[in-house]
Amino acid sequence: MKIAIIGASGYAGGELIRLLVHHSAAKVTCATSRSLAGTPLDQIHPHLKGFTDLRFENPAIDDIDADVAFLAVPHTAAMTYAGKLLSRGIKVVDLSADYRLPKEVFEKVYGVPHTDYFPAPYGIPELHRKDCINARFVANPGCFPTGATLAAAPLAGYAHTVIFDSKTGVSGAGDNPSATTHYPNVGDNVGPYKWTSHRHLAEMKQELAFLGSKAKCYFTPHLVPVNRGILTTAHILLNEPLEQKEVEKIYTDFYKGEYFVRYQKPSLAAVRGSNFCDLMVESEGLRVVAVSAIDNLVKGASGQAIQNMNLMCGYPEKDGLAGAGMLP
Incomplete structure (x- = not known):
């Protein structure tokens, strides 16, 4: 091609x-x-x-x-x-x-x-694969909504409120220098921005609704001094309590067979340069904390775009994308 x-x-x-x-x-x-x-x-x-x-x-x-x-x-x-x-x-x-x-x-x-x-089609393949297969056109999702949606999707139908808190690397701002991404302003610092009004919130709400959820949804991003990666903590407030074993089974069943979603302790270093999303959950009954890690430039952008291209054109989904992350 x-x-x-x-x-x-x-x-x-x-x-x-x-x-x-x-x-x-x-x-x-x-x-x-x-x-x-x-x-x-x-x-x-x-x-x-x-x-x-x-x-x-x-x-x-x-x-x-x-x-x-x-x-x-x-x-x-x-x-x-x-x-x-x-x-x-x-x-x-x-x-x-x-x-x-x-x-x-x-x-x-x-x-x-x-x-x-x-x-x-909205191109999170793990949720919209059928719409992407043989499609002529796919809208690739935003980086924040990819990590956030994958973190919360299995419990979307159980929740009344979902609060996303994301830490993102500087490359998410693109390659044009600005005061926001100037090294002295980023190094040794953590900076929240667009506390309640980030544009990607609309995509998160859209995907929760697609999953049949009526949950209220909130999102605050933070800029951290790393080049690549988004670590998202999803606070999922449930209608009824779920124990740890129940929640883990819901997640492992939901993502069974998904090559690019791995149930393991999330680490930015472990997914850096790769198309993987690593996630793990912990329940305290009525609140589940789900944490995901992606590379914002790969699973959050170009890698997922190629994953979608493979679906559109009939190639194996991981063609060109099977590489491991770059730990350390």
Whole structure:
């Protein structure tokens, strides 16, 4: 398969290329960047030197020749690409937020009109696999909602309230420097932000509702001084008490056969660079604490996008993604 990565200069684009090098059938043939056209790709992604001889290019949408296109572009930009690529028979995985939410919810949360809306499967394969298989287009979930939803999903129907508290690495903010990500402001520090109003909360509520839950949902993220990873603590308040053995059975049954979800003590180091979500739960009766760990750039972005591509195109789900984490 010929793969185009639209917006290939950022962290997500670099991760897509790094992972697709190991795919049995996919070859990246087009990597776009408006500002870097003509620049060798390995000048921006030096870890890929020797793995690709591509240069960034800036083709017109009608000139993109690919079987699958990944949209690794900012929010609101993907809607200018998706429909046009699909109309040419190119399958699309969108890593932005443009198609994760219903039109009216997106416009309320992001404060902009959606100019080319159409529904798309929400690409958490562990929950929406049937919708992603053979799909032409998939909306790749946000990083926070991936870790949070996987942490709470097995108990969603048992809960009246779910409170998510996430610690995220700095790479989640992208590769553009800012005061927020300036090292002296991040190092030796933990910083909560968007305490009650983070945009990803809408996706978390959407997925709890999909799972049949009427639970109230709250979310606060924190920035921590690490490069990669999201550790999410889900406080799940139950309608009726459940003992530890009951809860563990619910989780292990729910994720039975899921290669990328591992029931073990979560650690950012153990999932770093991988597409795995590690999680574990502890019950105190009416409250269950579920903790998950993912790499925000892999299971939280590019790895899950490739997992979705595999489902869309009929390849084994772990093709290109079977690598272990990078502990320590």
